[in-house]
Amino acid sequence: MQAMIFLFISGAEIFFIMFIVVMVFGADKIPGIAKGLGKGMRQLRDATDDIKREIQKSAEKQGIDTSFTDDIKDEINKVKKGVDDVTGTIKRK
Template sequence: MELSIGEMALIAVAIVVLFGPDKLPQIARDLGAGVRKMRGAVEDIKTEIMKETDNPVSEIKREIEKVKDAAKDFNPMKDIEKEVLMEPQELNEIPKSQPSEDENYQGPVSR
């Protein structure tokens, strides 16, 4: 909203005529205080909006850090190494089925 010099002068004359020259300083002080309160309220709203928009972003960042920490500890090769480096006694414990011992064994099936 832009006011020209003529419009501002007209508003000033109207204020002086309506309220009188002796109340003009008090009106200016009240107007200034109102503008300061409005600016403070606008800043509070901006701060609150920034907090609200920043909060989900920070939560996402924390979740990403948790996933990264979990990924550091995850090593699928460790399980494979355990299986490859099994003790010989553990290998003997694995049941082996031989065709001669299994009564239901019918051999390879062709299709």
């Protein structure tokens, strides 16, 4: 029997946390809370993307060579593909 591990929390602990959340906020408030969390995460991601774009623009204006980042991304993708090829043939039982 293989148990699913999610952030080192068991199923019973997840159930207990959900029970406490329902007891504290009520079932009718949970969708609103989830919507607010989703909006917050979206704003955070947009902010980090804006910061990345600004850094990239300022680097290009100053003539800094950023082509090495593309080389690093290519190498990372090659390693990921290699790992996927190896792990695709190995199955855990």
